[in-house]
Amino acid sequence: MTNSLLYPNISTMAELRKDPVSGDWVVSGYTSTRISSTGECPFCPGNEKLTPKTIREIKAPDGVWAVRCFPATSPIFVIEVAEQKRAEGLYDKMGNVGAHEIIVEHRSHTTTMSSFSEAELSLVFDMYIDRIIDLKKDKRFKHVNIFKNHGELAGSYIFHPHSHVLATPTVPQRMNLELANAKRHYMQKERCLFCDILNQEIRQNKRVVTMNGNFITLCPFASKFPYETWILPRFHAADFENLRNGDVKHDLITIMLDILKRIEKLTNAYTIVIHTSPNLLVGSLNDVKVSLEDYYHWHIEILPRDFRSSKYKREDEFYVVSITPEEAATSLKMQKT
Numbered sequence: 001m002t003n004s005l006l007y008p009n010i011s012t013m014a015e016l017r018k019d020p021v022s023g024d025w026v027v028s029g030y031t032s033t034r035i036s037s038t039g040e041c042p043f044c045p046g047n048e049k050l051t052p053k054t055i056r057e058i059k060a061p062d063g064v065w066a067v068r069c070f071p072a073t074s075p076i077f078v079i080e081v082a083e084q085k086r087a088e089g090l091y092d093k094m095g096n097v098g099a100h101e102i103i104v105e106h107r108s109h110t111t112t113m114s115s116f117s118e119a120e121l122s123l124v125f126d127m128y129i130d131r132i133i134d135l136k137k138d139k140r141f142k143h144v145n146i147f148k149n150h151g152e153l154a155g156s157y158i159f160h161p162h163s164h165v166l167a168t169p170t171v172p173q174r175m176n177l178e179l180a181n182a183k184r185h186y187m188q189k190e191r192c193l194f195c196d197i198l199n200q201e202i203r204q205n206k207r208v209v210t211m212n213g214n215f216i217t218l219c220p221f222a223s224k225f226p227y228e229t230w231i232l233p234r235f236h237a238a239d240f241e242n243l244r245n246g247d248v249k250h251d252l253i254t255i256m257l258d259i260l261k262r263i264e265k266l267t268n269a270y271t272i273v274i275h276t277s278p279n280l281l282v283g284s285l286n287d288v289k290v291s292l293e294d295y296y297h298w299h300i301e302i303l304p305r306d307f308r309s310s311k312y313k314r315e316d317e318f319y320v321v322s323i324t325p326e327e328a329a330t331s332l333k334m335q336k337t
Contacts, residue, residue, distance in 0.1 A: 014076075016170070018092040025170045027076055027096055043104045043160035055101060056130060058123050066120070067127045068104050069165070075100035077168055083140060097140055099167040103127050105148075109160045112150065113272075114260035121253050124163075125243065128274065131165050132241040136279045141167040143175060143278045151269025151305065163272075171278050178275070179296060183287075186295035194297030197221075198232050207329045210258055214251040217259045219325035219332070224303070226323045227266055227332065229259055231300040238296040240276035259302065262335040267304040275299050 014030040042050035045064065052071045060066040077098025084095040105124045106116065113121070132144045148163040171179070185193035201208050201218050209217040209229060217231050231252070243249055263270060276298045323331075 014096045016094045016096050020090060020092075022173065023176075024173045028093075030076060030096070041109055041158065041160050043102075043158065043162055044109050045107050051102070056127070056134075058127055060107075064107070066107065067123045069101055069127060069131060072100040072102050072164070077166060079138075083169060094169065097169050099135055099138075099141070099165065101131060101165040103131070103146075103163040103165060105161040105163060111161060112260075112264070113148070113161055114257060114264050116257065118250070118253050118257070121257060122249065125249065125253070128163070129241045129243060132276060135165070135167040136241075136281060138167070139279070139281050140169055141279055142282050143168050143171045144276070145172070146274045148272040150272070175275070175278065179278070179292070182295045182297070183290065183292075186290060192236050192295055192297050194232060194299065195236055198234060207325050209262070209329050209332045210255060212251045212255055214248045215255045217255055219329040221325060223325040223328065226306065227263055227304045227328045228325070229263065229302045229328075229332070231255060231259065231302070232297065233299070237298055238277040238293040240274050240298040240300075256300070258337050259332070261337040262332045263302060263304060265335045266331060267306065269305040271303045271305065273301045273303070275301060 014027055016025050017028045018025050040047050040050065048054070048068075052073055054065075055069045055071065057065040057068040077096050077100050079097070079099050081095040081097045083097050086093060103124070105113065105127075106120060113124075116124070128146050132146065135141055135144045145166045145168070146163055147166075148161075150161075182193045185191070185196070189196075198216055198218070202211070202216065207219045207221065209219065211217070211234075214234055215231055216234055217229050219228060220230055233248070233252075243252065277292055277296045280292060
């Protein structure tokens, strides 16, 4: 077993550079040397010495850790680095300041998230909420992204269930586009774009997979991946981390477990991404005309991967998808859980 995520030699010369044409920020100069491990899974109980010191852990009733979080050994973004915003002619660059953390979601090496109990998934969500709230206290971080890769085609080389947390000094280009379109819609119609989408999807009932009192799962109208599914709250809310109400949280857990079971019957690799609002403590993200909390709507995207989509998944490329979202929703509905 080669563990490239946890046993690298890391270059400390990485920096963020802005592409003046696309507007994307790129981490430049980040290198790592892969070193073989002893064959032990660093995420399994008893191997905590193989990972950096724990940032936070949530204990099970018997006192052992149930979910734990620690810094990535090969971080893309580093808390200790200074921003050092500077120019090189017309180019802009800065230090790769931020945070990169790993969340181990379960003690079992072989249990997938779709097999978690409701109580186990609740603890994982508690950890997600804790890390977002904590990292957003740092005004250097404009955005906090939590994502999970399941399966090798999705880029996961450690089978043990885990997620990544990235806090970044810039808002990613995909999120900027999402925010811009949502804001434009709100300025024109004084309504949330996502609320309008889910209301239309409920009326048409062509791409809806499942629905409960507080959440809906649907295959988006212009899906980029076969069986791509979004989970959206049926009420307006900008921040995932404000998920406090017990009944609402229970509805999210049940619909998440249900849709993952359906998806895993059709694909064995996927990426889960939590889309929550950028850091509202950052003054430059606030607009005196309209509040980000009014026009943004948090959601979870589940992006199944196959060989083609694992090759062509950059945001600046056209996606080639072999199945319509309507067909995908019908197939997912037919999967028994």
